[in-house]
Amino acid sequence: MAEFTTVARPYAKAAFEHAMAGNALTNWSDMIGFAAAVVADEQMQMLLNSPHLTKEQQRDAMLKVCESKLDAQGQNFLKILSENNRLLALPQIAEIYEFLKAEFEKTIEAHVTSAAELTAEQQDKLKQKLASKLGRQVNIDVTVDSDLLGGLVIEAEDMVIDGSVRGKLAKLSETLKV
Structure with a gap:
């Protein structure tokens, strides 16, 4: 590869x-x-x-x-x-x-996995927040995964933001193991 x-x-x-x-x-x-x-x-x-x-x-x-x-x-x-x-x-x-x-168009594709369906308004707010954070126009692709229990996981190029309940529980579990 x-x-x-x-x-x-x-x-x-x-x-x-x-x-x-x-x-x-x-x-x-x-x-x-x-x-x-x-x-x-x-x-x-x-x-x-x-x-x-x-x-x-x-x-x-x-x-x-x-x-x-x-x-x-x-x-x-x-x-x-x-x-x-x-x-x-x-x-x-x-x-x-x-x-x-x-890079030329100053756009980025973000893949969002949500525990529940996002409304159009929620998607627009998410796009705006990501755009201000990344300094680029953001296009999002949303999928639903009820296994997340709650929250979102956002992947954009090499950045991952895990705001899911499942991700937080996994971090807590790792912390308790140490």
Whole structure:
């Protein structure tokens, strides 16, 4: 995985710079995201790892599956990845591209797990508080997990805020063990 990240970084950066120059960040995000999802598919993984297929056959298979979602530049990007045996790095390329895009747009994705359903008003307040704390526009994705007993767990990039009852009980338990 770390190997793919190292390989993926220059391709993601090049795609990002190209998308910036063409004012097409969202379009490229969609294209790379779709191609990454195709590569992550189990059947496509078998095809791309097959020693019986040439690079050209693998490239053609990818282009055939992705053709309706890629413009000419997106297809050229896949061809370059194929020529350099980098198609399998597409999920990491997409991840790094999205990070660069979020940094540029000063946005962040936060995953919120709540013990109960949050109202739209609660979600808006949470977005505002996180935005003021992080200095960026925040997009949240909320899931409900009744096992938390109460409270929230917020994950944004490498930051985790555990305000759940389950998390507090776990901390208390650790403290009492010492």
